[in-house]
Each structure stands twice: as structure tokens, then as C-alpha cells.
Amino acid sequence: MMMIFLIILFINLNAQSxxxxxxxxxxxxxxxxxxxxxxxxxxxxxxxFLKVPDSKAKxxxxxxxxxxLKSEGFALLPKDGIDFSPSSIIKGxxxxxxxxxxxxxxxxxxVVKIVPINxxxxxxxxxxxxxxKHKVIRKIESTTxxxxxxxxxxxxxxxxxxxxxxxxIFSFNLDKMNLPQTFTxxxxxxxxxxxxxxxxxGKVLVNYTNYQVNRTLSDKIFExxxx
Amino acid sequence: MLDLIxxxxxxxxxxxxxxxxxxxxxxxxxxxxxxMVLEGQNTINFMTRNIQESFxxxxxxxxxxxxxxxxxxxxxxxxxFLITLVAGDLLAGEATSGTYRLLLTRPIxxxxxxxVKFIAGFIYTNLLVLWLAFLSLVVGYFIFGTGxxxxxxxxxxxxxESGDVLWRFMLAYGFATLGMTAVASLAFLFSSxxxxxxxxxxSTMAIIIVFVILSAIQVDFFQNIKTYxxxxxxxxxxxxxxxxxxxxxxxxxxxxxxxHIVVFFGLTLFIFRKKDxxx
Numbered sequence: 077m078m079m080i081f082l083i084i085l086f087i088n089l090n091a092q093s094x095x096x097x098x099x100x101x102x103x104x105x106x107x108x109x110x111x112x113x114x115x116x117x118x119x120x121x122x123x124x125f126l127k128v129p130d131s132k133a134k135x136x137x138x139x140x141x142x143x144x145l146k147s148e149g150f151a152l153l154p155k156d157g158i159d160f161s162p163s164s165i166i167k168g169x170x171x172x173x174x175x176x177x178x179x180x181x182x183x184x185x186x187v188v189k190i191v192p193i194n195x196x197x198x199x200x201x202x203x204x205x206x207x208x209k210h211k212v213i214r215k216i217e218s219t220t221x222x223x224x225x226x227x228x229x230x231x232x233x234x235x236x237x238x239x240x241x242x243x244x245i246f247s248f249n250l251d252k253m254n255l256p257q258t259f260t261x262x263x264x265x266x267x268x269x270x271x272x273x274x275x276x277x278g279k280v281l282v283n284y285t286n287y288q289v290n291r292t293l294s295d296k297i298f299e300x301x302x303x
Numbered sequence: 304m305l306d307l308i309x310x311x312x313x314x315x316x317x318x319x320x321x322x323x324x325x326x327x328x329x330x331x332x333x334x335x336x337x338x339m340v341l342e343g344q345n346t347i348n349f350m351t352r353n354i355q356e357s358f359x360x361x362x363x364x365x366x367x368x369x370x371x372x373x374x375x376x377x378x379x380x381x382x383x384f385l386i387t388l389v390a391g392d393l394l395a396g397e398a399t400s401g402t403y404r405l406l407l408t409r410p411i412x413x414x415x416x417x418x419v420k421f422i423a424g425f426i427y428t429n430l431l432v433l434w435l436a437f438l439s440l441v442v443g444y445f446i447f448g449t450g451x452x453x454x455x456x457x458x459x460x461x462x463x464e465s466g467d468v469l470w471r472f473m474l475a476y477g478f479a480t481l482g483m484t485a486v487a488s489l490a491f492l493f494s495s496x497x498x499x500x501x502x503x504x505x506s507t508m509a510i511i512i513v514f515v516i517l518s519a520i521q522v523d524f525f526q527n528i529k530t531y532x533x534x535x536x537x538x539x540x541x542x543x544x545x546x547x548x549x550x551x552x553x554x555x556x557x558x559x560x561x562x563h564i565v566v567f568f569g570l571t572l573f574i575f576r577k578k579d580x581x582x
Contacts, residue, residue, distance in 0.1 A: 126354070127461040127546055133361065150362030150451040150462055158359050223357055250357060 096172035096188045099206050103162045106211040107239050110161075112138040112293040115240070116286045119151055123278035128152055135284070137161065142298040154280055156226055157246035162213055165202065169193040175203070180215060184208045198222060212239040224249045224275055238289050244282045249275040304419065307411065311423035315389060318396075324385030324431050332374060332438035336446055339370050343447075346373075350453060354460065366450030367443030368468045374439045375479065375540065382479075383486040383511050383537075384504075385431060390424045390490035391503030394575070398498035403580045417495075417572050424487045432480045440472060454544050461546055475540040478557070482537030485560045486511065488567035489533075495571045495578065533563045 114136045121128040133147035135158075143159045145151060159165075175187040185205040192199055198220045205215035216228040226248035230241040315321050339346065343365040354360065397403045407413065452463040452471075463471070486507065493503035514534040517525050529535050539556035542549055 125459050127459060129462065129464045129467075145359055145361050147361050149465065150360065150364070152354075152358050152360040152362075152462075155357055155359050248357075 094174045094186075096174040096186075099174070099186050099188055100162070100166055100172050100190070100204075102211045103204075103206055103213055103239075104166070107162050108139070110137075110139070110238050110240065111290050112136075113238070113240060113287055113289045114291070114293065115284045115288070117151075118283040118285075119153060120281040121152060121278075122280070124276050126152075126278070136293055136297050138293050138295070138298065139163075141167075142295070144298045146297075153282065154226070154246050154248065156218070156220075156223075156248075157228055157244060157280060157282070160213070160228060160230060160241065160244060165204070165213070165216060166190055168197055177208075178205065180205050183210075183214055185214055210236075210239065238287070240284065240287055240289070242284055244284070246280040246282070247278070249277045304415075307415070307419040308422050308426070311419050312426060315393075315423055315427055318389075318392070320388050320392065321427065323388055324382075325434055327385060328431070328435050328438060332435070332442070335374055335377075336370065336443060339365070340446065343370070347453075350455060351460075362462075363448070363450030364453050365447060366452075366465075367440055367447045368449060368452040368463075368465075368472070370443050370447060371436075371439035371472060372452060372454070372544070374435070375475065382431065382435070382483060384508055386428055386483050386486050387490040387504045387507045389427050390487035391494050391507060392500035393420045393424050393491055394494040394571075395497050395500040395503055396494075399500060407580060413576050414572060417568075417575050421488075421491060421568060421571075424491055425484055428483045428487045429480055432476055432483060436472070436476045452544070456545060461544070463544070463546070471543045475543045478540040478543065478553075479537075481557060481560050481564075482533075482540065485533050485537065485563045485567070488564045488571075492567045492571045492574075495575045531559075533560060536560050 114134060117133050117135050119131045119133065121130075128150070131147060131149060131151040133145055133151035133153075136142075136144040136146070137159065139161075141159065141161070141164055145153055145158065170193055171191045173189040173191070175189055178185050178187050185207055188204050188206060190202040190204060192202075200219045200221055202216060202218040204213050206212070207214050210232070212230070212232060214230055216230075217225065218227075219225045226246065229245040229247075231243040231245075232239075233242050236242075347364050347369075348355070351360075351364070397406060406416065449465050449468075451465055452468045454461045454463070489510065490503050490507040493506045494500065497503060511534055514529075514532040518529040518532060518535055536556040536559045539553065539560075542553045542556065
């Protein structure tokens, strides 16, 4: 009898919670140990209609939602991918639904659907893959009202002290942009440059290095400096 | 030969109309600079408003490169007018002032005279484009500094690194000079036909305006034949702001312009050698 009790206790201790709110809260709590950080980032943009050179920049973050991108040259990041903090991804009132458990790239994850209740938010539905062991988000898929869908994949070092990724892959599909024709570069072959109809698929790869965490960043860093 | 060219240059710069082009650019480019100091950021916002919906970006996009590009885009159609003011007068001016016969009694062949006058016109064209480059790039550098160059190329946005831009401008200005030389050649040809420089100036501009209008009409027929218009290839300096560079297309455009220059010059030479000088 005692043996059965111990087995049940052991199973319960090791079992992962299927409570979606608990899963989400565990990720947010884990991330909250990061009060602020700065990191060097390398950005590679692979979008059909956007030819941008690979760039280096510095990314600053301070809880709860301050983010600043600084670069000596030109640097560009997707708006939805600049801040990967869970509280930014899962903000406002929402309904969380536990979907399933899934092995994602060798990591056991809980798949949770997040439905924002607030009508003002641009996101209709998000699905997050939460690493059961490390309590970090490994993948996010979101559908927006105006800008199609996007996926964020986050990759971490095998041993990490803080829940901060070493790499992010941001994939999205966007409707083609209507560019102002005033400044259009018209050459004899301009008429040949036509993209196929339908949304454009794009990818932005960001590598993070030299994290400096909890150094108490000044608020001045996040002020607009017309950069 | 060099002496003859010097004499022709002296004659060109002796006329006040030669300075109209330099003065016009000297007023216009600083005005654009002032406008960009005041409103440049709005222009950047207008160009990037669609990117801003989906992306956050940093960088110094309001710089001398962007402004020089906008100036070159705006003026490449209008500079021909300033070119024709001088090129159209190269031969007709001699007829107007009654110096043709006097000139041709000197021990200099008609062929040599045409070559010398053409070279003088070519030098003037170069100087005008160089003046434009100086005002746009160099003066702009002291006002705005350098930075990345943002180009909207059809349905595509291209951003060039700061270090990847200057050589493109050098080649673009070089190509613009080739285009302007084609215009000067046409004005030079008309100049050999008449005895008053107003005719060549108006005729050249009329041809340019007609070609530009036809090229702008979005009908397949005109879109197909516009590749044969030299006015289309005048704008091919923009090909240097593509990534990757379409060398084949650049060479095609350069060949088209050179062919026009050779044909216009050849016709001028042919006509002038046969011309009965009565003034």
C-alpha cells in the first residue's frame, strides 16, 4: 500500500501541469528574473521586396516593456519580434487553452493557445510552445488582424543562466507593400520587375551575443533620440 | 587641336547664356537642401511609411546620398534644357553672328572644326554635370553627412550600406554625362541645320518632351518601343543603384547612347561638310 502511494506521489511530482494558465505564469515568472538586459545582435533579413544589408546593432530591454534598438548604421527588426519577453507576447486579458504536448527539436514542450480577450489588440490568436523543463518559450505562432501570420522560433544555449535566446528566427507573410511612386527607380527594365501575386514570405534571423543582464539600465537609453 | 579647343571654350564661356545652367543649378540645389533640412524627415517617413507598419528600424537615412539621388532623379530630365542652351548654339551661333565664312577661311578643315566644337560642347556638358555632383554630394555632405541610401526600385526597397554608395554615384554621374552628351549631340546636329540657335534648342527639347510623354503612356505599344528612345536610356544611371548590378543592361543602355552620339555626330559632320555657307 505504501509502495503504491509512493509511486503515485512520484508520478504526480514528475507530471507536467496541463493547466494552461499555470504554464503561462511559470514562463512569465521565469523571465521576470531578468530585470533588464543589453545584447549585441546581428540581423539578417531575407524578404523578397526588401534588400537590406546584414547589420549589427545593440538591443536594450528593461522590464516591463521598454525596448530600444541602437545601431551606428542601418538596422531593421520586425515590430512583432523586437521584444520576445513573455509578458510582451502574452499581454492584456486572454484565455489560455492547453492543446497538447509536443517534442520540438528534442525539447519536450506544452502547446498552449492564447486567445486575447481585448478587442483592441492586433493579434487574433497565438500558439506558444513552452519548454516544460526550462520554462521558456521555444516557438510562437500568431495570426494578426492586419499583417497576416508570423512565427517566432527561439533557440537557447544548452546551458543558460537567464531565459534569453541566442538566436531568433522570425518568419512572416505580408501583403505586398504599396510603395510611393514618387521616388520609384524607373529604368528601361523596371516594367520587368513584378513579384507574383499573393502574400510575401519573409524571414529575419537575429543572433544575440554578449548579454549583459540586470545591470540596472538607465531609462535615458529608452528615450527617443531621433536615431 | 588643343589651342582650337581652348578657343572654342573661350567662346562658350564668353557668352552669358553658358552661365545660365550653372546659376540655375546653383540656386536650385541649395533650395532643395534647405527644403530637406526643414522637411527631410517627412520625406523619409513618406518613403518608409509602409515599412514602419511592420518593422522598427534605426539608421541615418536623411543624408547627402539620398538627397543627391533625389536631385539627380528630378533634374536628369531638366538638365537637357540647360545643355541645349549651349550645344544648340555651337554652330548656329556662328551663323547668327556672321562668323562662319571668316572661320572657314582659316586653315582649318570643316571636319576638324566640327570635332573641336563637339569636344568643347562635351567639356561644357561634363562641367555642368560635375557642378551638379559638387553641389549635391559635396555641399550636401557638409550639411547632412553620409549614411545609408534608401532606394525604392519598382516594388522593392533597397538599402545600400554607406560604404557601398559613393562609387555608384561616381558611375551614375559618369553615365548621366553620357546621356547629356547624347542630348548635346542632337542639339549640335540641329545647330548645323539652321542659322539661329533658338531652333535647335526648341527642336531638341520638343523631341525629348515627346519621347518622355510617349514613354510615360502605359500602352504596350509605347512601352515596347520606348527601349529605342535615347531618353529612356538617359535615366539608366539608376541602374547603378540596383543590387546586384545588371551589367548587361548598363552596357546595353550605354551602347544605345553611344550609338545615338555617333549617329548624331556623323550626320552633323556629313551635313556640315556639304553645307553651302552663305552667311
